[in-house]
Amino acid sequence: MLAVDVEKRLGSFALAARFKAAHGVTGLFGPSGAGKTTIVNMIAGLLAPDRGSIALDDTMLFDAAAGINLPPHRRHIGYVFQEGRLFPHLSVRQNLDYGRRMSGLSRNPNELARIAQLLDIGHLLGRRPRALSGGERQRIAIGRALLMRPRLLLLDEPLASLDVARKLEILPYLVRLRDEAHIPMVYVSHNAAELRQIATNVVRLEAGRVTAADGIELLD
Amino acid sequence: MFNLTPDEWTAVFLSLRIAIVATACALPFGVAIGWLLARKNFWGKIVVDGLIYLPLVLPPVVTGYLLLISFGRKGLIGAFLADHFGIVFSFRWTGAALSCGVMGFPLMVRPIRLALEAIDRRLEDAAGTLGANPFLVFLTVTLPLALPGIIAGAVMCFARALGEFGATITFVSNIPGETQTISAAIYTLLQIPGGETPAGMLVLIAIAIALGALIASEWFARRAGMRFQGE
Numbered sequence: 366m367l368a369v370d371v372e373k374r375l376g377s378f379a380l381a382a383r384f385k386a387a388h389g390v391t392g393l394f395g396p397s398g399a400g401k402t403t404i405v406n407m408i409a410g411l412l413a414p415d416r417g418s419i420a421l422d423d424t425m426l427f428d429a430a431a432g433i434n435l436p437p438h439r440r441h442i443g444y445v446f447q448e449g450r451l452f453p454h455l456s457v458r459q460n461l462d463y464g465r466r467m468s469g470l471s472r473n474p475n476e477l478a479r480i481a482q483l484l485d486i487g488h489l490l491g492r493r494p495r496a497l498s499g500g501e502r503q504r505i506a507i508g509r510a511l512l513m514r515p516r517l518l519l520l521d522e523p524l525a526s527l528d529v530a531r532k533l534e535i536l537p538y539l540v541r542l543r544d545e546a547h548i549p550m551v552y553v554s555h556n557a558a559e560l561r562q563i564a565t566n567v568v569r570l571e572a573g574r575v576t577a578a579d580g581i582e583l584l585d
Numbered sequence: 586m587f588n589l590t591p592d593e594w595t596a597v598f599l600s601l602r603i604a605i606v607a608t609a610c611a612l613p614f615g616v617a618i619g620w621l622l623a624r625k626n627f628w629g630k631i632v633v634d635g636l637i638y639l640p641l642v643l644p645p646v647v648t649g650y651l652l653l654i655s656f657g658r659k660g661l662i663g664a665f666l667a668d669h670f671g672i673v674f675s676f677r678w679t680g681a682a683l684s685c686g687v688m689g690f691p692l693m694v695r696p697i698r699l700a701l702e703a704i705d706r707r708l709e710d711a712a713g714t715l716g717a718n719p720f721l722v723f724l725t726v727t728l729p730l731a732l733p734g735i736i737a738g739a740v741m742c743f744a745r746a747l748g749e750f751g752a753t754i755t756f757v758s759n760i761p762g763e764t765q766t767i768s769a770a771i772y773t774l775l776q777i778p779g780g781e782t783p784a785g786m787l788v789l790i791a792i793a794i795a796l797g798a799l800i801a802s803e804w805f806a807r808r809a810g811m812r813f814q815g816e
Contacts, residue, residue: 410713436719442714452708452712509715510715
């Protein structure tokens with residue numbers, strides 16, 4: 366269970382959001398500029414809220430009152446960015462392996478094989494990120510985040526930079542991921558049709574406020 | 586073809602040794618200062634920035650003199666290092682390496698700083714979310730991405746160190762076998778009758794070393810850059 370209750374001022378933009386996300390896929394839904402990425406960055410630890418708290422199960426990730434702010438590398442939260450952010454100087458295999466190495470986890474060829482199969486990326490392992498298509502890149506980014514064995518997976522508009530055909534190519538993988546990986550996810554999107562396919566519940570965000578939080582019927 | 590006297594060969598190897606040691610010792614500082622200037626805002630940054638570039642604009646003789654009064658036997662830093670660590674710079678090849686390192690430092694810092702400024706910070710954020718602590722992020726993402734700039738900086742410093750003359754001769758004099766580099770040897774040879782031929786040889790060797798360093802750096806930088814392009 367992820368419990369978010371945060372406030373943040375960024376210039377003239379003020380965000381004050383409170384919601385809970387249980388298991389499954391929580392869709393963070395709203396127009397651009399609503400503060401979706403800001404919230405996800407705060408959950409990941411890349412941005413500190415001005416006030417409030419963020420808790421994941423029994424771990425306090427951030428608590429302004431208690432002075433707690435776990436750095437990103439100690440949160441064990443996977444993050445799939447809109448633009449992939451693969452490391453250009455590493456091969457696909459090294460990219461996938463990065464989280465495991467940095468977290469000091471032991472090598473697990475079975476897990477790599479399982480994820481490679483789930484995302485259909487086994488044939489790309491020897492390549493460089495530059496040599497990949499946008500869709501391939503996003504699949505590697507998802508695999509990289511999964512292989513660090515995250516407690517929570519954040520996906521920030523993972524399909525936004527792709528054309529329609531590529532979107533349709535990746536969505537089935539994400540649905541498989543939801544049904545097979547059993548990792549809670551927060552999925553950011555401004556696209557209702559996309560969320561309808563992947564989300565199990567929805568938090569609607571407008572101008573920095575949560576306006577509704579319920580099942581996916583919110584998208585109708 | 587290269588029928589040089591042992592003294593002249595000594596000058597060649599001494600130059601190489603001094604330039605390599607100067608570059609190697611300056612490199613960690615170059616990366617640290619480059620990182621500081623690229624990433625941090627602190628009080629007095631303009632002063633630090635200016636101080637680093639000072640050897641580039643000061644007459645080399647002035648830099649050499651400043652080194653002499655600070656790192657010489659009786660200098661504040663020189664006396665301290667000699668008394669506590671047994672490190673002596675004055676009239677030693679180590680002093681030549683120090684002056685070459687100081688003279689080459691601004692040329693080294695600049696490309697490193699530019700390379701660090703050009704790095705996409707979002708990649709470092711991504712590394713953090715993947716469990717890398719800040720030190721590991723620096724080691725596995727920042728440094729490799731800045732590598733072409735670091736190589737360029739090292740080569741600039743090496744080249745400057747090879748060519749250094751004014752500051753070195755002021756600081757540690759021109760002692761054959763100890764502080765007489767190629768440049769100083771050429772200068773000395775040109776002062777004596779019949780010295781043109783060996784001086785010409787040394788000139789050719791200096792050109793060969795400089796060209797070799799340039800080609801090697803180009804090759805390294807291209808290899809480092811290629812890794813980002815994919816195959």
